Amino acid sequence: MEKLLEILTDLHSDVDFETEENLIDDGILDSMDIISLITEISEEYDVTITAKDIIPANFNSAKALYALIERLSDED
Amino acid sequence: MSSERIHNVLAYLRNIVPKKPNKIAFSDGELSLTFSDVYDRACRIGSYLNENGIYKRPVVVFMRKSPREVTAFFGVISGGCFYVPIDEEMPRDRIQLILNNVCSPLVICDEDTLPVASNFDVSDGKVVLYDELLTTEPNYEAIDSIYARSLDIDPIYIVFTSGSTGIPKGVAACHRSVIDYIEQLSEVLSFSESTVFGNQTPLYFDACLKELYPTLKFGATTYLIPKTLFSQPIALLEYLNKHKINTVCWVVSALTMVSAFGTFDIIKPEYLHTVAFGSEVFPIKQFRLWRNALPNASFTNLYGPTEGTGMCCFYHADRDFEDGEAIPIGKPFRNREILLLTDENKLAEQGQEGEICIRGTAVTLGYYNDPERTSKAFVQNPLNSAYPEIIYKTGDMGKLNERGELVFVSRRDYQIKHMGHRIELGEIEVSANMIDAVQMAACIYDKVKGKIVLFYVGTCTEKELTVALKERLPRYMIPNKLIRLETMPLTANGKLNRVELKNNFENNIY
Numbered sequence: 001m002e003k004l005l006e007i008l009t010d011l012h013s014d015v016d017f018e019t020e021e022n023l024i025d026d027g028i029l030d031s032m033d034i035i036s037l038i039t040e041i042s043e044e045y046d047v048t049i050t051a052k053d054i055i056p057a058n059f060n061s062a063k064a065l066y067a068l069i070e071r072l073s074d075e076d
Numbered sequence: 077m078s079s080e081r082i083h084n085v086l087a088y089l090r091n092i093v094p095k096k097p098n099k100i101a102f103s104d105g106e107l108s109l110t111f112s113d114v115y116d117r118a119c120r121i122g123s124y125l126n127e128n129g130i131y132k133r134p135v136v137v138f139m140r141k142s143p144r145e146v147t148a149f150f151g152v153i154s155g156g157c158f159y160v161p162i163d164e165e166m167p168r169d170r171i172q173l174i175l176n177n178v179c180s181p182l183v184i185c186d187e188d189t190l191p192v193a194s195n196f197d198v199s200d201g202k203v204v205l206y207d208e209l210l211t212t213e214p215n216y217e218a219i220d221s222i223y224a225r226s227l228d229i230d231p232i233y234i235v236f237t238s239g240s241t242g243i244p245k246g247v248a249a250c251h252r253s254v255i256d257y258i259e260q261l262s263e264v265l266s267f268s269e270s271t272v273f274g275n276q277t278p279l280y281f282d283a284c285l286k287e288l289y290p291t292l293k294f295g296a297t298t299y300l301i302p303k304t305l306f307s308q309p310i311a312l313l314e315y316l317n318k319h320k321i322n323t324v325c326w327v328v329s330a331l332t333m334v335s336a337f338g339t340f341d342i343i344k345p346e347y348l349h350t351v352a353f354g355s356e357v358f359p360i361k362q363f364r365l366w367r368n369a370l371p372n373a374s375f376t377n378l379y380g381p382t383e384g385t386g387m388c389c390f391y392h393a394d395r396d397f398e399d400g401e402a403i404p405i406g407k408p409f410r411n412r413e414i415l416l417l418t419d420e421n422k423l424a425e426q427g428q429e430g431e432i433c434i435r436g437t438a439v440t441l442g443y444y445n446d447p448e449r450t451s452k453a454f455v456q457n458p459l460n461s462a463y464p465e466i467i468y469k470t471g472d473m474g475k476l477n478e479r480g481e482l483v484f485v486s487r488r489d490y491q492i493k494h495m496g497h498r499i500e501l502g503e504i505e506v507s508a509n510m511i512d513a514v515q516m517a518a519c520i521y522d523k524v525k526g527k528i529v530l531f532y533v534g535t536c537t538e539k540e541l542t543v544a545l546k547e548r549l550p551r552y553m554i555p556n557k558l559i560r561l562e563t564m565p566l567t568a569n570g571k572l573n574r575v576e577l578k579n580n581f582e583n584n585i586y
Binding site for chain 1: 303304306307308309310311329330332333336337338339341342495525526527538539542543546556557558
């Protein structure tokens with residue numbers, strides 16, 4: 001989780017990712033952010049995030065995103 | 077229509093209203109306005125301007141992106157004025173700089189932007205709600221008279237781009253340039269009355285000309301796609317299919333967002349047949365995924381600076397490319413010429429690099445209220461000493477490849493393209509240096525990762541600096557990475573050593 005927060009903070013150092021829960025719905029993460037985020041997550045956690053995972057329910061908060069990473073790791 | 081000479085962009089609207097009064101012109105999925113709605117609203121706003129003696133003046137439009145904002149643009153033109161779009165995405169300081177530059181007598185806002193708009197210094201100007209303007213009874217006689225008196229060299233908009241001194245530059249464009257652009261672009265991309273546009277770009281840049289005016293010209297339809305869909309690839313394609321969108325002119329990151337994560341394995345755009353992208357390198361891998369998903373669609377690379385009215389050159393990307401190969405800029409639209417000028421102001425030889433300079437009606441009027449910076453970039457054609465002829469020097473270096481196609485090589489200065497936006501790294505540095513806790517700042521662009529990196533020496537933390545920068549810079553200009561240094565590398569004469577900075581960064585020394 002710590003590493004994920006670091007990746008996110010690298011994207012937007014002024015956003016408090018531990019509390020923010022509307023990253024997609026409020027437009028904080030745009031298309032470019034999503035692309036770099038997924039690239040870095042894939043490298044860091046060795047998981048494959050695909051289009052069906054890129055939905056607000058998985059990307060609106062760091063917590064939800066971490067849960068997605070854990071789910072995908074278990075599947076592997 | 078195309079053979080008939082027109083002098084005012086509103087001719088497109090006035091021509092289409094009686095033909096397709098009830099067809100939807102602009103929609104955001106919630107609010108849909110027909111061509112007759114658009115005309116009615118434009119006339120009301122134009123009549124308000126006329127009643128209040130506002131004529132041939134810049135009018136600021138500060139509204140949330142919606143079909144309403146589009147009609148405000150046309151309303152401003154109907155009143156014989158020119159629109160200056162600003163947006164909530166712009167930081168407050170920057171908006172104030174723009175307001176100071178244009179000295180607009182009127183700021184049109186909506187319920188969402190009113191609280192912010194009220195806090196700006198508009199000197200003698202007035203802040204008025206869009207809905208209030210719509211209560212004006214249309215005065216068709218006045219509107220027709222303004223229309224009849226207009227010249228095709230009168231401006232219709234001013235849009236602001238990044239300036240290296242920290243003050244944004246307002247590019248003013250006239251009817252003639254926009255009409256010329258719309259005619260050529262429509263031909264190149266084969267727009268027609270059955271075109272359904274899916275707009276992605278913000279309305280405060282010239283990029284949206286591609287959708288707004290051809291919609292009027294052909295009686296087509298434009299959907300303004302909600303921004304949040306560009307972070308949800310499947311929902312985005314569902315939206316395209318639901319509204320039968322067949323034409324998109326998007327930035328590369330929006331296209332990559334769709335193709336990079338296997339979206340096409342789940343859903344394909346069913347109606348899309350025309351895809352244009354521009355001003356940025358489209359990774360060949362992503363380009364291939366798009367071509368494979370839509371084998372019958374046309375893909376066109378567009379190139380052009382705001383000073384050349386929208387796009388200037390095109391290349392139909394109808395072949396495969398090597399990995400890492402750059403898709404060419406191609407060739408200019410009709411009625412404009414690209415001069416590749418060497419440092420000696422001579423035409424570059426085949427294969428030789430030269431600065432891309434634009435000649436033709438597409439060259440805009442210059443930077444508003446800024447003769448100094450205008451005269452640096454809008455210059456007399458050095459190849460013509462017989463009569464006045466202005467060309468625009470883009471600062472982009474290009475050359476012709478062995479197929480005779482124009483290719484982009486590099487920038488002359490510290491301007492970059494990032495997420496489809498044109499940015500002066502100098503503007504970011506100036507903004508950072510204005511912050512008290514920063515002693516020195518330097519900015520580089522990491523091309524490989526597509527990130528803006530700001531180095532600084534100072535007493536504030538990275539987070540504090542980001543917060544401070546957000547007050548001054550638009551979001552797309554906020555550095556993706558901040559690196560605090562003890563000291564900046566300097567050259568022997570004490571100047572900032574950018575080369576060493578870049579080398580150290582690339583070699584992970586920081």
